[in-house]
Amino acid sequence: MNYAKKLLAQVGLEPERLEMFFLSSAEGAHFAEIATEMTERARRLGPNPLKNTKTVEPPKMEVEA
Amino acid sequence: MIVAEQKPLDEIKGMIADAEKVLILGCGTCVTVCFAGGEKEVSILASQLRMATQMAGQDKEIREFTVQRQCEYEYNELAVEHVRDADLVVSLACGIGVQTMTEQFPEKRTVPGLNTTFLGQPTEQGVWVERCQACGDCVLELTNGLCPVARCAKSLLNGPCGGSQRGICEVYAERETPCVWHEIYERAKTLGRLDKLLEPQPAKSWKTSRDGGQRKIVREDLRL
Numbered sequence: 001m002n003y004a005k006k007l008l009a010q011v012g013l014e015p016e017r018l019e020m021f022f023l024s025s026a027e028g029a030h031f032a033e034i035a036t037e038m039t040e041r042a043r044r045l046g047p048n049p050l051k052n053t054k055t056v057e058p059p060k061m062e063v064e065a
Numbered sequence: 066m067i068v069a070e071q072k073p074l075d076e077i078k079g080m081i082a083d084a085e086k087v088l089i090l091g092c093g094t095c096v097t098v099c100f101a102g103g104e105k106e107v108s109i110l111a112s113q114l115r116m117a118t119q120m121a122g123q124d125k126e127i128r129e130f131t132v133q134r135q136c137e138y139e140y141n142e143l144a145v146e147h148v149r150d151a152d153l154v155v156s157l158a159c160g161i162g163v164q165t166m167t168e169q170f171p172e173k174r175t176v177p178g179l180n181t182t183f184l185g186q187p188t189e190q191g192v193w194v195e196r197c198q199a200c201g202d203c204v205l206e207l208t209n210g211l212c213p214v215a216r217c218a219k220s221l222l223n224g225p226c227g228g229s230q231r232g233i234c235e236v237y238a239e240r241e242t243p244c245v246w247h248e249i250y251e252r253a254k255t256l257g258r259l260d261k262l263l264e265p266q267p268a269k270s271w272k273t274s275r276d277g278g279q280r281k282i283v284r285e286d287l288r289l
Contacts, residue, residue, distance in 0.1 A: 007109065010074040011116045049120050 014045050066186075067095040067159045068193045069102060069179040074113055077155060080176045081114065084153035085124070089114070089178065090144060090166070091131035092158035099193055102157030102179050104131040110157065110178065135162030138169050148173055184215075201273025201280060207266065208249045209256055216245035222269055224262075225250075 005015035021034050071077075081087045089111045097103030111129040118125045130147045132140040135158035141148075148154055148166075154175040156163045166175040183195040198215045204222065205212060214220045218236035228235035229244035232251075236242070253259045273280070 007113055011113050012120055013116065050116055 013049070016041060017045060017048070066098055066184070067161075067181060068099045068183050068185040068195075069096050069159050069181045070099075071101055071106065071110070071157070071179055072177065074110075074117065077110070077178055078114070078117060081118075081125070081153055081155060084151075086126045086150060086152045087114070087128065088144075088147050088151035088154045089127065089129045090135065090148075090154050090156050090158070090162075090175075091129070092135035092156075092162050093131055093133040094136075096158055096162075096179060097131075099187070102159075107131050107157055110155075136165050138165065141166060141169055145170075198274070200269075200271070202270055204269065207261070209252045209258060211245050211249045211252060213245055213249065218242075221246065222266070 001018070001020045005018055008018060009015045019038065023030050023034070089107045091097070091102050091104055091107035093103060096106075100106065107129045111127045114125070114127045118127070128147055128151065130144050132144050134140045135156065148170050151173070154166060154170070154173055155178040156166055156175050157178045158166075159179065159181040160177065161181075163175050163177045166173075183193075184197040184199060185193045185195045188194050195215050197212060198220075200214050204214065213222055217226075218234055219226055225244055225246035226235075229247055232244055232247040233240055234242045234244045250259075250262070253262050271277075
């Protein structure tokens with residue numbers, strides 16, 4: 001996760017847009033807290049600068065030996 | 066293996082600035098094993114460059130491909146269509162791969178996405194250490210398998226320099242790199258071969274190393 005955050009920072013995106021949480025399906029209240037926190041964080045950071053750019057699917061290529 | 070690490074993203078962005086179609090070309094051998102230029106690293110770099118260039122408002126096409134061994138023409142032939150389509154190739158191979166691509170596709174610019182660092186060994190997860198300088202005249206028999214050329218900061222061949230303390234080399238700031246001559250001595254003692262270290266050796270010829278210029282091996286028995 002730290003590595004992925006570093007990659008985002010190099011690109012120029014805020015690393016805090018990305019987070020990973022561990023919780024079980026029995027932790028509904030905790031899930032709601034996390035969802036609220038991430039929503040607030042996204043509002044604070046503003047829209048994703050890549051949101052309206054076209055998505056380029058990397059071409060599927062086979063690695064041949 | 067040949068150990069390498071990726072260049073900073075900003076440096077790679079600078080190298081691709083004038084190109085519209087960019088091929089990120091990985092190598093499936095040494096740089097895959099040291100997590101610098103394999104299929105996974107190619108995908109990560111391609112994704113980063115797609116995001117970075119889109120954020121900068123640039124319209125670039127970043128493609129990705131990985132060959133098994135970029136230092137041999139036969140393997141690179143599999144990438145020929147992708148190379149032809151691209152304005153620029155960013156090689157995630159060692160410097161040998163970059164130069165093989167340059168020779169094989171002279172009409173295309175191939176730039177290095179990695180810094181080739183050394184010939185080394187993974188000593189623990191995520192750590193690589195230099196073990197060989199390819200001097201062309203191996204002394205590992207005399208030193209019982211520990212290379213003073215690559216592992217002594219001064220490449221001394223006649224024992225420790227006197228600057229080591231408690232088996233640690235004086236050169237490195239972190240003060241945790243072992244003095245290889247201390248290790249050579251301890252190992253020779255363990256093997257009962259200390260007397261061999263005292264035998265005078267002829268001066269090592271460095272003409273097989275970089276001092277003689279670019280090196281080349283020709284095996285007539287293998288040539289076609």
